[in-house]
Amino acid sequence: MRIIKTADYDELSRVASNIIAAQITVKPDSVLGLATGSTPIGIYDRLIKKCEEGDVDFSDITTVNLDEYCSLAADDEHSYRYFMNEHLFNHININPANTHVPNGMAGDVALECAEYERIIKEAGGIDLQLLGMGHNGHIGFNEPADEFADVTHCVDLTERTIEANKRFFDSADDVPRRALTMGIGTIMTAKKILMVVSGRDKAETVKRVLTGPVTPVVPATILRFHADVTFVCDAAAYSLMK
Numbered sequence: 001m002r003i004i005k006t007a008d009y010d011e012l013s014r015v016a017s018n019i020i021a022a023q024i025t026v027k028p029d030s031v032l033g034l035a036t037g038s039t040p041i042g043i044y045d046r047l048i049k050k051c052e053e054g055d056v057d058f059s060d061i062t063t064v065n066l067d068e069y070c071s072l073a074a075d076d077e078h079s080y081r082y083f084m085n086e087h088l089f090n091h092i093n094i095n096p097a098n099t100h101v102p103n104g105m106a107g108d109v110a111l112e113c114a115e116y117e118r119i120i121k122e123a124g125g126i127d128l129q130l131l132g133m134g135h136n137g138h139i140g141f142n143e144p145a146d147e148f149a150d151v152t153h154c155v156d157l158t159e160r161t162i163e164a165n166k167r168f169f170d171s172a173d174d175v176p177r178r179a180l181t182m183g184i185g186t187i188m189t190a191k192k193i194l195m196v197v198s199g200r201d202k203a204e205t206v207k208r209v210l211t212g213p214v215t216p217v218v219p220a221t222i223l224r225f226h227a228d229v230t231f232v233c234d235a236a237a238y239s240l241m242k
């Protein structure tokens with residue numbers, strides 16, 4: 001694992017956006033795995049700027065997002081599809097047909113999950129997966145569990161995640177209780193992984209992820225078994241590491 005410690009969130013966003021831009025430059029038809037949450041916003045802002053300035057070309061890029069809330073339609077402002085359109089897709093020269101987010105409204109959830117796996121495989125697999133990290137060490141919406149989930153599946157969100165994500169909703173009661181997420185197995189098939197973590201409130205989890213036992217109780221620990229992970233962490237998130 002390559003660890004890049006940055007002074008602050010701003011530098012984290014700059015470093016991570018440069019890594020994604022380099023991936024696109026080297027392989028213009030890359031399949032990018034993308035993430036939501038607060039942490040990637042600064043990265044997406046910079047990628048939009050790079051695209052506007054002609055430094056990055058998304059025209060041959062395919063994207064697959066990690067996850068989506070169940071029961072939220074694409075045009076619901078709380079859905080991850082809406083988030084991605086607002087924070088990235090609407091502002092870059094990507095073909096919307098090549099942007100994929102699980103369908104949280106799917107009637108047949110098992111079929112939707114299987115279809116999502118098929119989309120990833122047919123696109124040639126994920127070249128670079130961007131990941132944020134939940135306070136409990138979740139990646140995508142793979143919550144602490146007894147075992148690592150393999151493929152895209154439906155999960156029940158933990159109270160801690162509902163608490164953490166309620167800031168995007170009017171109240172905790174409005175946060176959907178279920179979500180579709182790529183599995184840990186899906187994430188681990190990505191050729192490269194770029195993990196971004198910011199803030200003092202994640203320092204304890206960063207320490208557990210980097211130094212504790214590899215366990216599904218802290219899902220991000222599995223990344224230590226991946227051959228090509230770049231972990232970009234700001235000083236606050238890294239503050240409990242020696």
Ligand code: GLP
Binds near residue numbers: 040132165
């Ligand atoms: C959500 C998303 C995750 C994300 C996490 C952390 O739960 N499903 O993919 O990594 O939030 O988000 P933030 O960056 O806002 O802390």
